[in-house]
Amino acid sequence: MNQTDATRGRFITFEGIDGAGKSTHIGYVTSLLKGAGKRVVSTREPGGTPLGEKLRDLVLHEKMHLETEALIMFASRREHVAQVVEPAIARGDWVLSDRFTDASFAYQGGGRGLDRAKLEALEQWVHPHLQPDLTLLFDVPLDVAKARLSASRTLDKFEMEQADFFARVRGEYLRRAAASNGRIVVIDSTKTIAEVRAALQAALETWL
Numbered sequence: 001m002n003q004t005d006a007t008r009g010r011f012i013t014f015e016g017i018d019g020a021g022k023s024t025h026i027g028y029v030t031s032l033l034k035g036a037g038k039r040v041v042s043t044r045e046p047g048g049t050p051l052g053e054k055l056r057d058l059v060l061h062e063k064m065h066l067e068t069e070a071l072i073m074f075a076s077r078r079e080h081v082a083q084v085v086e087p088a089i090a091r092g093d094w095v096l097s098d099r100f101t102d103a104s105f106a107y108q109g110g111g112r113g114l115d116r117a118k119l120e121a122l123e124q125w126v127h128p129h130l131q132p133d134l135t136l137l138f139d140v141p142l143d144v145a146k147a148r149l150s151a152s153r154t155l156d157k158f159e160m161e162q163a164d165f166f167a168r169v170r171g172e173y174l175r176r177a178a179a180s181n182g183r184i185v186v187i188d189s190t191k192t193i194a195e196v197r198a199a200l201q202a203a204l205e206t207w208l
């Protein structure tokens with residue numbers, strides 16, 4: 001994207017294992033940013049466009065080959081980046097996305113064991129020049145996430161996975177955070193909602 005830092009918007013992503021609490025806090029981050037005078041676009045993956053939402057329904061409910069699953073995630077992402085994320089950033093809006101490519105590395109890579117080089121190739125193909133400016137990784141132990149999920153909804157294909165799957169997903173998220181040079185900020189999501197909000201405010205301080 002050939003645009004100066006002053007006029008472009010920013011891209012913030014929310015990540016974590018299912019039930020970690022990320023969706024709960026997107027509204028709060030939206031209010032912080034709007035309070036600081038930013039225009040905010042809130043979106044999600046898989047999904048975020050009419051076609052992406054159809055792909056989401058398929059990939060969250062149908063059994064399929066692991067590589068088909070990864071390709072659908074990136075097909076949805078291609079549409080999302082082209083139609084929503086890049087145009088919004090270009091007009092100066094701040095985009096908040098409930099998941100992005102870190103989720104493919106964590107779930108299809110860590111969780112299902114897909115070769116990382118294949119995911120890197122898809123990432124280069126689909127968004128060679130775009131990375132989140134900041135990623136908020138909501139981290140909780142598996143038992144906390146599971147208890148929160150079963151109390152709140154009917155489970156989809158991923159949410160029905162076993163503990164060892166989520167242990168690998170969480171491990172890959174934390175590995176990427178450690179290697180991210182500060183792009184991925186780990187938020188301790190075992191804390192109360194008020195304490196998590198305070199941690200989010202601190203993480204966003206330099207951006208407001």
Ligand SMILES: Nc1ncnc2c1ncn2[C@@H]1O[C@H](COP(=O)(O)OP(=O)(O)OP(=O)(O)O)[C@@H](O)[C@H]1O
Nearest residue numbers: 017018019020021022023024148152189191192193
């Ligand atoms: N800090 C917290 N303390 C207690 N409960 C919480 C906390 N954060 C979220 N919850 C509750 O946990 C449940 C799951 O939260 P949420 O839907 O935000 O998770 P999520 O990470 O977005 O999950 P998914 O990725 O599956 O959509 C909700 O019922 C929510 O109210």
Ligand SMILES: Cc1cn([C@H]2C[C@H](O)[C@@H](COP(=O)(O)O)O2)c(=O)[nH]c1=O
Nearest residue numbers: 018045046073099100103104107108158
């Ligand atoms: C983007 C993306 C998502 N997933 C998985 C992770 C979650 O289990 C679901 C999305 O559900 P949510 O309640 O909206 O978080 O999809 C994935 O496996 N790979 C991806 O790239």
